[in-house]
Amino acid sequence: MTQPAPDTPATPALAISGLAKTYASGVVALHAVDLTVARGEIFALLGPNGAGKTTLINAVCGIVTPSGGSAHALGHDTRTDYRSARRLIGLVPQELHTDAFETVLATVSFSRKLFGRSRDDAFIEKLLRDLTLWDKRDAKIMELSGGMKRRVMIAKALSHEPELLFLDEPTAGVDVDLRRDMWEMVRGLRERGVTIVLTTHYIEEAEEMADRVGVIAKGRLIIVEETRTLMKKLGRKTLTLNLAQPLGAIPEALANWNLALAGDGHELVYEFDTQAEATGVPSLLRAMSDLDIGFKDLNTKQSSLEDIFVDLVHESAAEKHP
Numbered sequence: 001m002t003q004p005a006p007d008t009p010a011t012p013a014l015a016i017s018g019l020a021k022t023y024a025s026g027v028v029a030l031h032a033v034d035l036t037v038a039r040g041e042i043f044a045l046l047g048p049n050g051a052g053k054t055t056l057i058n059a060v061c062g063i064v065t066p067s068g069g070s071a072h073a074l075g076h077d078t079r080t081d082y083r084s085a086r087r088l089i090g091l092v093p094q095e096l097h098t099d100a101f102e103t104v105l106a107t108v109s110f111s112r113k114l115f116g117r118s119r120d121d122a123f124i125e126k127l128l129r130d131l132t133l134w135d136k137r138d139a140k141i142m143e144l145s146g147g148m149k150r151r152v153m154i155a156k157a158l159s160h161e162p163e164l165l166f167l168d169e170p171t172a173g174v175d176v177d178l179r180r181d182m183w184e185m186v187r188g189l190r191e192r193g194v195t196i197v198l199t200t201h202y203i204e205e206a207e208e209m210a211d212r213v214g215v216i217a218k219g220r221l222i223i224v225e226e227t228r229t230l231m232k233k234l235g236r237k238t239l240t241l242n243l244a245q246p247l248g249a250i251p252e253a254l255a256n257w258n259l260a261l262a263g264d265g266h267e268l269v270y271e272f273d274t275q276a277e278a279t280g281v282p283s284l285l286r287a288m289s290d291l292d293i294g295f296k297d298l299n300t301k302q303s304s305l306e307d308i309f310v311d312l313v314h315e316s317a318a319e320k321h322p
């Protein structure tokens with residue numbers, strides 16, 4: 001892929017092309033992933049356990065060596081121009097690993113230096129205050145609670161004022177306060193034009209924060225959509241009616257509704273969009289009553305993230321092998 005010159009406004013924050021990773025064990029964690037994230041965007045990578053989210057982030061940040069393809073951070077090749085790329089990147093990893101014997105202030109100040117930034121005590125103080133770590137600045141990392149350690153990881157990732165921030169499952173296992181602070185921080189960073197790529201299992205998080213969502217499954221980026229569009233898909237519900245008498249086929253008069261028969265004709269299944277102005281449920285029930293189709297019971301089910309994944313995986317498989 002041809003890259004615009006580094007650090008011009010046209011340069012995407014992140015440009016990934018054919019990025020692949022096969023671990024030594026033979027596990028193919030990433031199959032030639034392509035992805036471009038614009039500057040200032042908040043992009044959520046959504047996917048089930050083991051989908052390849054962490055591998056993708058780690059391959060961009062130089063923690064995992066890709067087996068193929070390339071990644072550019074603000075125009076800098078993350079392999080051939082690693083140092084320039086890495087100093088523009090902040091990473092809050094999923095696992096906490098930081099020097100247990102160092103103090104909070106020392107470890108965060110050191111991180112800034114590590115990425116070539118000149119000392120700025122006022123900046124570090126503000127950062128620690130924003131993350132409610134200032135009172136703990138002289139505490140050793142090992143003396144901190146899990147939540148505080150996570151705050152330290154965030155402070156470290158932001159210490160060198162990165163332009164592209166990766167948050168790997170930022171809210172997994174954190175308390176309500178930290179979750180709220182985290183989102184406030186993300187909003188603040190966005191206002192300053194920082195690009196954010198985060199991974200999550202929670203669709204609500206993506207919905208609230210992200211401009212676009214990428215769904216990753218089995219190492220393939222199977223869909224990249226504006227969050228609004230994906231939420232529309234998520235807004236589907238199914239109504240299942242247990243019929244009094246089985247039907248052999250869907251009557252012609254009900255052709256306007258998106259219906260399917262299940263359970264040997266004993267169940268009529270209607271899939272509808274909960275976000276549409278009219279769901280079509282009352283009119284369907286009226287039409288059934290006109291046709292004398294009775295039902296014994298009914299239930300509704302909201303499509304879950306799991307269903308969406310399954311649907312998307314099937315759709316993408318069908319596109320490839322029609």
Ligand SMILES: Nc1ncnc2c1ncn2[C@@H]1O[C@H](COP(=O)(O)OP(=O)(O)OP(=O)(O)O)[C@@H](O)[C@H]1O
Pocket residue numbers: 023024025027028029047048049050051052053054055056
């Ligand atoms: N160091 C490793 N060696 C071998 N296989 C690995 C290694 N790290 C990850 N994997 C495998 O690669 C695949 C992708 O893992 P990855 O951690 O990237 O997924 P993930 O989407 O981040 O999952 P989670 O949501 O559980 O964090 C999985 O099958 C995992 O077992």
